Amino acid sequence: MKKLNKPCRISQLSDKIAKPLLFGMALTAFSITVLIAFFIFQQGLPVLGEYGIWNILTGKSWRPTEGIYGILPMIAGTFYVTFLALAIGVPFGLATAVFLAELATEKTARIIRPAIELLAGIPSVIYGLFGMVVINEAMRFIEREILAGVLPPEYRWGYSILSGGMVLAIMILPTIINISEDAIRAVPRSYKEGALALGSSHIQTILQVILPSAKSGIISAVILAMGRALGETMALIMVIGNVPMLPRHGILSLFAPAATLTGTIALEMGYAGPEHRAALFMIGVVLFCIIALLNSFAMAATRRGVGK
Amino acid sequence: MLTKPKDRKELLINGFLWAAAFLAVAILVFILGYIILKGMGHVDLEFLTQKPRKMGSEGGIFPIIIGTVYFVFLTILTAAPLGVGTAIYLNEYTREGKITRIIRFGTELLAGIPSIIFGLFGYAFFVVLLHDYTQGWSLVSGALTATCMILPTLVRASEEALKTVPRSYREGSLALGANKWQTIYKVVLPSALPGILTGIILSIGRAICETAALLLTLGGSLLMPESIFHGARTLSMHLYMVAMETGNMDVAFGTGVVLIAIILLINFTANYAIKKLVARNR
Numbered sequence: 091m092k093k094l095n096k097p098c099r100i101s102q103l104s105d106k107i108a109k110p111l112l113f114g115m116a117l118t119a120f121s122i123t124v125l126i127a128f129f130i131f132q133q134g135l136p137v138l139g140e141y142g143i144w145n146i147l148t149g150k151s152w153r154p155t156e157g158i159y160g161i162l163p164m165i166a167g168t169f170y171v172t173f174l175a176l177a178i179g180v181p182f183g184l185a186t187a188v189f190l191a192e193l194a195t196e197k198t199a200r201i202i203r204p205a206i207e208l209l210a211g212i213p214s215v216i217y218g219l220f221g222m223v224v225i226n227e228a229m230r231f232i233e234r235e236i237l238a239g240v241l242p243p244e245y246r247w248g249y250s251i252l253s254g255g256m257v258l259a260i261m262i263l264p265t266i267i268n269i270s271e272d273a274i275r276a277v278p279r280s281y282k283e284g285a286l287a288l289g290s291s292h293i294q295t296i297l298q299v300i301l302p303s304a305k306s307g308i309i310s311a312v313i314l315a316m317g318r319a320l321g322e323t324m325a326l327i328m329v330i331g332n333v334p335m336l337p338r339h340g341i342l343s344l345f346a347p348a349a350t351l352t353g354t355i356a357l358e359m360g361y362a363g364p365e366h367r368a369a370l371f372m373i374g375v376v377l378f379c380i381i382a383l384l385n386s387f388a389m390a391a392t393r394r395g396v397g398k
Numbered sequence: 399m400l401t402k403p404k405d406r407k408e409l410l411i412n413g414f415l416w417a418a419a420f421l422a423v424a425i426l427v428f429i430l431g432y433i434i435l436k437g438m439g440h441v442d443l444e445f446l447t448q449k450p451r452k453m454g455s456e457g458g459i460f461p462i463i464i465g466t467v468y469f470v471f472l473t474i475l476t477a478a479p480l481g482v483g484t485a486i487y488l489n490e491y492t493r494e495g496k497i498t499r500i501i502r503f504g505t506e507l508l509a510g511i512p513s514i515i516f517g518l519f520g521y522a523f524f525v526v527l528l529h530d531y532t533q534g535w536s537l538v539s540g541a542l543t544a545t546c547m548i549l550p551t552l553v554r555a556s557e558e559a560l561k562t563v564p565r566s567y568r569e570g571s572l573a574l575g576a577n578k579w580q581t582i583y584k585v586v587l588p589s590a591l592p593g594i595l596t597g598i599i600l601s602i603g604r605a606i607c608e609t610a611a612l613l614l615t616l617g618g619s620l621l622m623p624e625s626i627f628h629g630a631r632t633l634s635m636h637l638y639m640v641a642m643e644t645g646n647m648d649v650a651f652g653t654g655v656v657l658i659a660i661i662l663l664i665n666f667t668a669n670y671a672i673k674k675l676v677a678r679n680r
Contacts, residue, residue, distance in 0.1 A: 101577060101579070101580055102577065104579050104583075105577040105578055105579035105580065108578070108579040108582070109487075109491055109578075111483070112483050112484075112486050112487035112491060113487055113491070115479070115480050115483030115484050115487060116483070116484040116487040116488060116501050117501075118480060118484075119480060119481070119484040119501065119504065119505055119508075119549055119553060120500065120501045120504035120505065121504075122504075122508060122546045122549065123504040123505070123507050123508050123511075124504070125519070125523065126508075126511065126515065126516070126519040126546070129518075129519050129522040129523055130515060130518055130519060130522075132522075133518075133522050181418075182418050182421070182422070183418075183422075185414055185415050185417075185418030185419070186415075186418045186419045186422050188415055189415040189416060189418060189419040190419065193412070193415055193416070194419065198419075201423065202419050202420075202422065202423055204665075204669065205422065205423045205426045205427075206422060207665065207669075208426060208661075208662075208665055209422070209425075209426050211603055211607070211661055211664070211665055212429070212430075212607075212658070212661060213606065213607035213608075213609065213634045213637075213657060213661070214607065214609065214610075215609050215634045215635075215637045215638045215641075215654075215657075216429070216433060216637070216654055216657065216658065217429070218638070218641075219433065219637060219641055219650055219651070219654055220429045220432060220433060222641065223436075223647065224432060260425055260429075263422060267422070291408060293408040293411050293412060294408075297411070317510055320512065321511070321512025321513065321514070321515075322512075323512070323513060323514045323609075323610035324609045324610050324634075324638060327638075327642070328638070328641065328642065352512060352514045352610070355514050355517070355518065356514055356517070356610050356613055356614070359517075359518075359521065359613070359614050360613070370518070371518055371522070374514070374515055374518045377512060377514070377515060378511075378515060381510060381511065381512060381515075384510075385507065385510050
């Protein structure tokens with residue numbers, strides 16, 4: 091009897107310890123989010139208070155050595171590149187998703203799907219390297235040979251918003267494709283069958299029945315892709331030129347070098363003095379708020395999708 | 399039969415859909431092919447086993463490979479127990495309710511935060527505030543920062559794996575007199591293990607890809623890391639730093655080839671594991 095008692099006690103003990111221990115782990119996982127928000131705001135808010143939110147958000151020059159912290163050029167750069175990436179990536183990704191869900195045979199899908207997966211797994215520095223060498227070389231050629239007459243001289247280095255947009259468009263493809271494909275597949279079969287029974291062709295059914303029904307899923311795909319694009323750092327540093335200046339040549343601004351919020355932090359943290367460092371944390375606060383806003387849109391979109 | 403103009407429009411759309419899908423594959427092949435072709439010639443035994451010289455613009459990448467291995471190992475060592483533990487708690491110990499919703503919301507939020515923000519956090523918390531414990535820029539600081547980043551992936555993958563374990567297993571074990579922890583430890587976890595391992599493999603991939611957050615926390619030293627309290631750099635970081643700071647593209651492409659080889663290996667392993675899983679569950 092005594093011999094049997096001992097292992098029992100150990101197992102009882104571990105059973106008792108397990109729950110609080112695991113709860114502690116879960117709590118740690120949760121508290122990381124809180125800690126991140128706390129530290130970014132704690133370090134960044136003082137600068138925001140000292141110089142005034144409005145001055146910083148609308149300030150056109152970023153000269154940290156002189157204590158001038160205007161981040162409008164970086165906000166503009168970030169959003170230009172992001173919207174350009176969405177403009178290229180969303181139609182392209184959506185078409186691929188429709189193809190995978192509606193047209194592809196099992197065999198074709200078996201080639202394309204792993205490729206998309208791999209596209210998502212490639213490090214952003216590889217995309218950056220590719221953009222830096224291949225896309226920027228092509229851009230330099232276009233800027234110097236074809237558009238040399240129209241472009242201002244500072245737009246001839248290949249590093250440009252357009253390069254950034256193209257690289258980023260490739261990088262957000264997997265997000266758009268995977269989520270929209272799920273959304274398209276979630277459309278009830280009966281919708282499709284009804285449309286086909288009424289005499290619509292397959293393409294008509296896709297355009298007029300399936301895509302509208304998958305709308306909320308597609309919107310959340312776009313929002314998530316946008317979040318990915320806003321947060322991307324390395325690939326953009328390598329192709330965009332990192333010049334914090336507002337582009338002001340209309341459509342030609344596509345060829346302008348620019349800087350992003352994320353890239354400025356990554357590039358300047360290495361050598362920044364104390365106040366400059368605080369200013370970079372302030373950029374982190376702005377980025378954090380943009381992402382949080384976007385996430386709440388995404389949540390609202392999914393909730394509406396579920397409600398329907 | 400269909401009328402002609404409609405027919406033509408449909409053909410056009412059809413063609414666009416096909417073209418988009420194949421262009422996606424073509425882009426992947428082009429990017430990987432270009433980097434491999436450009437860098438392949440630079441990768442030899444010497445490149446893999448020598449120390450870098452002149453800020454990495456010459457010589458090999460041996461210390462960087464070792465640094466990457468240390469970093470990944472350390473990251474998984476902290477992230478795996480935390481992620482799996484959280485998943486077990488969420489899936490086995492609580493019913494869907496307020497607490498689980500808050501915890502899950504927190505980890506989901508974590509997934510949407512840009513990596514540079516993790517970098518800022520890691521810098522302020524691990525590098526500066528916990529300097530006495532992490533020695534500032536070091537493998538420890540970098541690994542802990544990366545742990546925060548891969549946690550959401552790990553928690554979600556482990557939860558999915560735990561959900562596939564049939565209820566009857568747990569009931570059978572409990573009916574035989576095992577207590578809750580014994581059931582989890584000896585019945586549930588072993589059956590969920592392949593799924594959890596797949597999650598861990600994918601997390602390793604993510605850790606290797608990461609660069610931005612590590613720029614602010616890992617230190618970027620080119621020397622062989624003597625301990626986990628020394629700085630290091632990973633392959634991704636090295637690629638970036640060599641390409642941007644020294645301009646020697648040969649080394650950058652060579653590093654890119656090694657990086658791509660590792661990523662391909664991880665992807666194939668994960669796919670193989672998933673296929674095995676699907677076959678077993680059938």
